[in-house]
Amino acid sequence: MERPLLPVAVTAALSFAAYATFVQFAPFTVKVVQNQVDTNMMRAQNFLAASPDTVLVGSSLTFRLPTSLLEPQVANIGMVGGSSLTGLAIVDGSGQKPKLVLIESNLLERPLDKDAVQAQLRFPERFLRQHFRVFRTGYDPANLIWRGLTSLTHQTVADIVLTPQAARAFYLEQQQLKAHPPEPVNFQHNLQQTAALVASLEAKGIKVGFFELPINPGLMNSPADTAVRREVRRAFPSGRYCWLDLQIPGGAHTLDGVHLTLEDSAATTRKILAQRKNCF
Template identity: 30%
Template sequence: MPSFTSSSRTVLVTAALALAIYAAVIALWRPTIHLYPDQDASNLARAERVLIGEGDPHTVILGSSLGVRIPDDWLPAGWLNASLGGKGAATGLALLRASSMRPRRILVETNTFDLGPDLAFVQDAQGPIPLALRTWVPGLRAEYRPINLLLSLAGRARGGAHAHRGSGSLAEACLSLQAQVQGDIVSAEIVGREVARLTARPVPSGLVARMVDWRAALRAEQERGVEVILFEWPVDPEVMRSPRAAAIRTTVAETLPTLRFLRLDGEGLATEDGLHLAPVSARHAACALLHAVGG
């Protein structure tokens, strides 16, 4: 029994020491994490960023997996991309309300305006480690789990779609992108199959009621002094013209006529599946959003 107790104590001390060293390395290094093993891990890290609100971002993007395609380094300093895979902007707004962050401006994606908030996810993102502790010890955050760090380092080493935009300014990167000859390589067969499926989707039921909820929620943000801008990510042209997309667009215009609405130019952009922009096209869309929003 004494040997077993001694062995257990050694394991605990070793584990605590390893955790302390890892936490110290993360605190000093603060690596950029951009790859995750699955969508759930990515969503948890993004939600955590909103709840912690580090750096006091002045502009927050709320949206779905369409916005997840935008690399963080293709957004200006002071911007936070709170897009979540498999969810809509309503979940991002619920996270924002659960946090202490008070941005000056929110950019709200309308492509998935028919989706309500995932409140169970918002609750899960707040635990089990207290947010206050994760705020002061970054190494305890979901974002900096070792598997996420390893995947991100491997992605940077491979380059390609995961390559960093470079050391120049974002404005310079956008100008350079416009002159880029080589675009995205996508499978026409996959895109065609997915476009046929997406264009056949019916108009969401309860869309008007959902828009009424949005009107109340966004009015509340405006009353807090937040500038609200609506925008639509470019997708495949046929999907943009589909009954579902057209119904959402029309209902937004009728229900929220006073809000600024940005419809980004998607001419020449490629998707991988009719919805999600391919890597180079996603960077073009990021630059288009920055240009449309202005200062």
């Protein structure tokens, strides 16, 4: 080794060791992280590190269901920008045995993100994360700083604030996205993958249930949602699978047409907690 490389190697080793030791024995946990992608990862990692009896898998619609109400019995691995399939594949490949997995049916036209699944389950990352906090998303320096800042400023988790213009634009975007049924070949492929994963979970003795989260009444009966609902219900009929009823009388209140407000998220979460017992 050339001499100038020595300070590089020594500094890297020392700084890593010091940081790893600090977070390993730090008397706190990190629950809020800097962005939604990190939150996706943190939630998946939390699920892998714990043994919840129920797991929710879904998209950003499920993501917004407050974990403070769900944990510790129920893990929420709703993925922002993702599909229920991703969470389902993580549960299936994890070796964990929750009693019940509840699958959000709203956006099953979205594909499985194999990279995200691999990133959570492959060796040695999973092994390292399991034993050392320093490898977990929540404990990286930026998230630790973020945690420190939110503690210092006594910031509480506030809902996303959208201006009326933004809310309207999001709504119109959703309307456009949902104007046509999903592309049939890809959607059927997703349903087959879901069925395979469900069968795999059932073979391990894990019960599987489904739920459809309420969205803006104006979008619920859009061509896309109607087609998805029909096909998912056909593939996973209520006689064979447990379906939760989460509809809100008078219609759901949303931020942008699809994502529930904090109040409705909390109300829906309470319904899930109450109804999941029927699925065991």
